[in-house]
Amino acid sequence: MDELKRPPLRERNRQAARGLILDAAERLLREDASADFSMRALAAEADVGFATPFNHFGNKNAIMQALSARLIDSMAERFRQRPPAAGPKAETAIGRVLVMGGIATGLLLEQPEVSKAVVGSLGVANQAPGAIRPHSGALWSLALGDHAGLAAAVRPAAERVLAGLLAFQFRGCVSFWIAGELQDAELGPAFATGASVLLLGFADRPQRTRLLEQIARAPGASRPAT
Template sequence: METAPSLRERNRQLTRDAVLDAAERLLARDDAGDFSMRALAVEAGVGFATPFNHFGSKNAIMRALSARVIDAMSDEFKAAAPRGDAIQRVLAMARIAVAQLLSQPKVYRSVVGSLSVADSGGSAVQEHSRALWAEALGAFDGIAPATRSAAGASLAEQLAVMFRGCISFWVAGEVADAELQRKVKGAISAVLLGFSRPAHRSTLQDNIKAAGKSR
């Protein structure tokens, strides 16, 4: 049986959420997609030291925003409960993930771009992303039996790496908002192709071809 969080812990979470909400608003408003810690405290309605006390650094705040958007992708996936096997669920997760990023493109470009900055406090972004794709893969139904062992060992990780690669080009402005769904779908399909059952291969190949076309 889970123990309900204490009042202190609830208040702590409310403060953290207020700081993250304020950070998103500032990123959305600023032409450069940036904010100062002083402006963040004012926007959140907290003391100047509060964001530091709760997160430690600006980089840590950006990583917390990354974790929050990944959690939102997972929540949306659970709510949608897409039907189908692992291949179809992964493609559904890709659609959901891109739609979440495009819901606030300016904010999430800044958030993803910040992840390239090293942080002495460490980061769990890679593992968090890997878990997202593992959720979509489920029990690996739809994966070719001969490749299931390899899929179990590495497929979620490879999907996380491929997705991050795609959105890094989007962050750099080399992939337009309107192209992102197509590019991610093609890239994810390229990873899945080597693991899929024959019934999916034609669709995956079509996705890959479509991603390479100029529009």
């Protein structure tokens, strides 16, 4: 039965070749995060023919797009494999989003220079739009799950727009990090604070209390008078 579910051999070979090329591109980025490698150097690093990267991706920018998509897929996979939530509150949409934020920023920080090169390449103008925005939106849809913990009155609106807004929030934090305006240690807390402010408008009453506590813990946040 498992054999019937496997992709055809030709597709498996195609996926394997793409994987070799993307792995080689990551190695080159670890050596020089400027992403100033040639397609010839990439083919040599991957031990494939010169035309193979062109045949599978078309150009270098598409390779960077594919690396970014693979990075997002790794975030999603780590989220799926995370340990069971500690208590029912953690399985609300808000808890899941905050967990995803920790996983996503943590993965970026494992190889910060490579991550900056990959994500930073998305800011380059292209003749054809990429597919990273919907891919990122799908990541935050996964985190939101069944939208538990969001107020019933605004849940339809949340289902339409919240994943996309979280994608924008995450990308904004990462952009400031790439520009050096957020330090490594600030990236995760910055996203958690921004996401909490965003989620506040959709949360039910118990979750609003949790979010306000999260915002109050943010660096530089004013504390209520006692």
